[in-house]
Amino acid sequence: MGGLGPADADGNYRRPAGAFIALPPLPSDAAAADGHVLIVGRSCPWAHRAWLVWSLRQLASSITLVVVDPDPEEGRWRFAEPFEGCTTLIELYRRSGADPGQRATVPALYSRRERRILVGESARLIELLNRWPCPDGTNLEPPAQEATTTHWRERLQSAVNDGVYRCGFARSQGAYNRAEAALFAALSDADRALEQTPWLSGAELSLADVVLFPTLIRLELVYAPLFGCSRLPLWQLPALWDWRQRFHGLPGVASTCWPQAWRRDYFGALFPLHPSGIIPAGPPLATLVSGRPVPGAWADPVDP
Ligand SMILES: N[C@@H](CCC(=O)N[C@@H](CS)C(=O)NCC(=O)O)C(=O)O
Structure with a gap:
């Protein structure tokens, strides 16, 4: 949002690194899986992949979906109504321990119990969501493939x-x-x-x-x-x-x-x-x- 982003000396776009990129452990049981929130923005393709896994695997009963809106003037995401005391996603990232220079990106997986963002990187997040306990056992990583x-x-x-x-x-x-x-x-x-x-x-x-x-x-x-x-x-x-x-x-x-x-x-x-x-x-x-x-x-x- 807001600009062209960083480039190298040859003019190639270089995507900046994000925060919370490591894959956390899976919740140990269905009770521990409760109280999580998937934060997405409608326009973001990286958020869309996480939203798809959440939807295809019917995870709504253990993970709540929260959709943030862009604030193009300020170049940041904001909550439609205050979320865990925050009005913007950047506040939630900072409160979760992100370094001051780090971007506050969607998608993000938040734990209400730990009161912090667990994952802010979509490639890892879709793997976690695919292993999350789900009603019908849909597996998007078929072993033979x-x-x-x-x-x-x-x-x-x-x-x-x-x-x-x-x-x-x-x-x-x-x-x-x-x-x-x-x-x-x-x-x-x-x-x-x-x-x-x-x-x-x-x-x-x-x-x-x-x-x-x-x-x-x-x-x-x-x-x-x-x-x-x-x-x-x-x-x-x-x-x-x-x-x-x-x-x-x-x-x-x-x-x-x-x-x-x-x-x-x-x-x-x-x-x-x-x-x-x-x-x-x-x-x-x-x-x-x-x-x-x-x-x-x-x-x-x-x-x-
Ligand atoms: N590596 C991240 C990239 C996500 C990303 O760049 N999201 C954009 C929206 S499409 C964003 O939230 N940008 C806000 C910012 O850079 O401040 C991922 O795949 O999860």
Whole structure:
């Protein structure tokens, strides 16, 4: 939020390190699992992956979801109503022991019992949430697909999840070219993999699918028009196009998608990239996830 972020001497965007990046132990039993809070922001793709695991594994009975709102003027997240005595996420990070220079990012997992943030790094957080006691035992790390899931997660993290930001925040043509080539090479390889198996790392849904979705569902809405990730329309990668529709149709996924908030927060907050702050129209999400023309779909409904 608020700027282009740090870059190296060649103009490549470098994502700053966050706070609370270590994986804490799992709660020992269902009682210890209670009293936790997952803090997310609607527009953030890193928060979206944690929100997806929470939703797909139906963790609402032990982990409460709290959605924070962006404050673009101040470049920080704020609570809709005071949370544990804090009005902003940065206060909660500081109170949890984060160093003064550290960013207060979403997603974050907070323990009411310990009165502190336990995890502030989405890659670790989705692993923890996947092992959290859940009603139906859904496992997004299927053992037979472990190596392929790990391979895709590593590749997607740098070339796709961070890759779109490297395109958008590149400060030289060379930096953009490198990031954009890596992004579309990874998407094209994902398309080929999905010609063979229904989900990215094999027959079963996994964390590899979970991390791909938040970036891919924002492609036409934000990353193509704002970050220049526009080499191909996604329907030119038909297996990936089909995969996105199927993933969106899984129970619990649609309620994590907030296309109006995505556009408002990205186009409204990244002043150096988009000085006017004008939010362009569409395409409506329904047209991206239905696979056919949607009569009357001119705009996304207003977010509640
Ligand atoms: N490494 C973090 C990155 C999360 C992140 O950058 N979140 C952004 C929103 S998309 C944020 O909260 N930024 C606030 C800030 O940098 O002050 C993760 O994956 O959890």
